[in-house]
Amino acid sequence: MRIAPAHAVLSAALLLGIAACGGSDSGGGKDTGGAKDTGGAIAVEATDTECKVSRTEAPAGAVEFTITNKGTAVNEFYIYGEGDRVLGEVENITPGLSRSFTVQLSEPGTYQTACKPGMKGDGIRGDFTVTGSTSAAGDTDAKLTAAVTAYEKYVATEADELLENTEEFTAAVKAGDVAKAKSLYAVARSPWEEIEPVAESFGDLDPRIDGREDVVDDGMAFTGYHRLEKDLWKDGLQKDSSAIADQLLADVLQVVAKAKAVELNPLQLANGSKALLDEMATGKVTGEEERYSHTDLYDFAANYEGSKQAIAALRPALQERDPELVKAIDARFAALDEALDAHRKGDGFVSYTDLDAADVKALTVALDAVSEQVAKVAGVVAA
């Protein structure tokens, strides 16, 4: 679930370069400002054994194909980029039928066309050359850059809040004020959970701050929030609770400094938004994270908020590339909001132990629906 450091993934520059290829959807015919194909539609005659493409070269930009199925099997037509990546396709072309579609081929280079009689196999391939210079990619790049800036600001704000909350919480622990420490515990952790994909990416700091007793590596001590959780809710404060609190604060200080300096790229935002939802599905909605305090819904809500913030930052770019996806995500968010709101109590949430099996299922169902859509965001960002 961790975000790899920026250099380990595609550099933002490379990423934005790829963005110029665009147009992976089928019949859209989107024109993002590329050069026009001047030769009209390219005719493709598909039979059960042949795939005749009338012209195998076009200038960079929007390219239109008209496919006619003269065979007996249901056919499909594909345009492949490097590594057999599908850049455009028309499916379900029944015998006798003609279908047109436009694909955005903005990068000069060699592509492949393919007919797939019977919808199966690698298809009948042919090379297709795109000439000229790279066509302009529109201003989506600028929107992605703005998304990164906005999200980095959000991370910095949450990091400050994490420090402030943890100072209060650890002070209560050190003062031996169990009731106060308990009341501050869940809220102190929330900013951590909001920016978890970033916060947990700094080596040993994550297990030291947020490790659970059963997953602490050999040779490492059980420390951090969950050690104090166990003390506060189960064992009572121990001799070393105060030292654990000091170490937690020191570790959080380090994380905050690193988080505020982090440089992200758009793909990391997309992957992070999904990683937070995955955390909710595997650790929070199951009640595993907060086994003593049962404040799992606070973590659930915080992960969710962090995921929403990343999507919000990407929204202008997504809106441009895939408005349908934005609509679907909004609808799924609304349903999960409703499911989660049912468990609010005062400023916070009910205990996980107050949820029955039907409540957990309702949250899981709404979360699955969100996740399935948010998982598509990275592909759109990288398109």
Place this chain on the structure above:
Amino acid sequence: MTEQGGLTRRGILGVGAGAALTGAFTGVAGTYAARRAEAAPSPAEAADRYDPAAPVPFHGAHQAGITTPAQDRMHFVALDVTTDDRQQLISTLKAWTRAAERMTAGAEAAPGGVVGGGPYGVPQDTGEAYDLEASGLTITIGFGPSLFDDRFGLADRRPEGFEDLPAFRGDDLDAARCGGDIGIQACANDPQVAVHAIRNLVRIGFGTVSVRWSQLGFGRTSSTSTSQVTARNMFGFKDGTNNLKAEDPAALAEHVWVQPDDVPGKAAWMAGGSYLVARRIRMHIEVWDRTNLQEQEQVIGRTKGQGAPLGQRQEFDAVDLAKKGTDGQPAIPETAHIRLASHEHLKGIRLLRRGYNFTDGSDGVGHLDAGLFFIAFCRDAAKQFVPMQKALASKDALNEYIEHNGSAVFACPPGVRRGGYWGEPLFS
């Protein structure tokens, strides 16, 4: 009461002299087997020609997966619709239909679904069936009575009498294994292909539907075609010998397919469809296994070896409910399963059974959680399945060894035309 002689039915017909040999047995074997042997290729011959990897056509007047020769494996899922948005439900049905057309042809759920989406895209097809053949995959959809409430404006389209099954004597139903707004049955000759189909449809449906329950079946228990040999259920008995068969269109029209006159007015969308009844029947395997052979055969009403009706010699010998044994008692006991389930006993009621053996591992006390996932298709569940199950529930000797713990009924619409979608007549 055990089998006579050492010849199996497969053995007899397999030597290529089926008609002659069967003829020699006619005196005791009855005329049915002889007629079948003359009219059609023998089951063994037909079975040899059957290609378990080949695709089954998706489109047609009726949905596939009903009279299709029962495949070996099944994954069944019951879904709740979680949206109130009729358009969203229709969109999902359309997306499912496109994916089903592809998967039943042996293709990916979406074009380029496994690796065509690029390194940063999430694969649209989950990939576990990538290198597998179509494997006879059929995907059959049905709508539960609960779909016809006020959410989608379908209330006036509910066929008369289509409602949840009544409680039967001895039922031990678990609400978590019952009902559902939508049921989808995927059958294939490769288990991974069936699971892949349901997995991908569920995935497409996230946000529109949620899984209520699902069931895997690992072995067919019924033959739905004369080309198939009769399979055995988890009791070790041949099951479905006297089933309705695909080769008997008159019987299918009478007992399986909903006729236009059955569904007048706004329920007309169901003409050409069929009702699917599903029952999860847990067997008390360990108790059964320590029951002696005679008791087992008396409970079922057939011999365990050949599968012959008691009092007869061969599997396909006609069931003679009147025949008495040497002791003067009915050869097939009054409480025997096949007597109570027979169409003679039920005044002509018949069903197309298409069930699967299941084993869901073990229960908490070390017993096999196994049994029969009963599936039957019929023209009217209330007039066919309900009276049959009432008769069985009241005195079937088998009740000591089984427990019904799941139940559902679905209205399976007629087949899909090219370019159409599942349930299109219901929504248009």
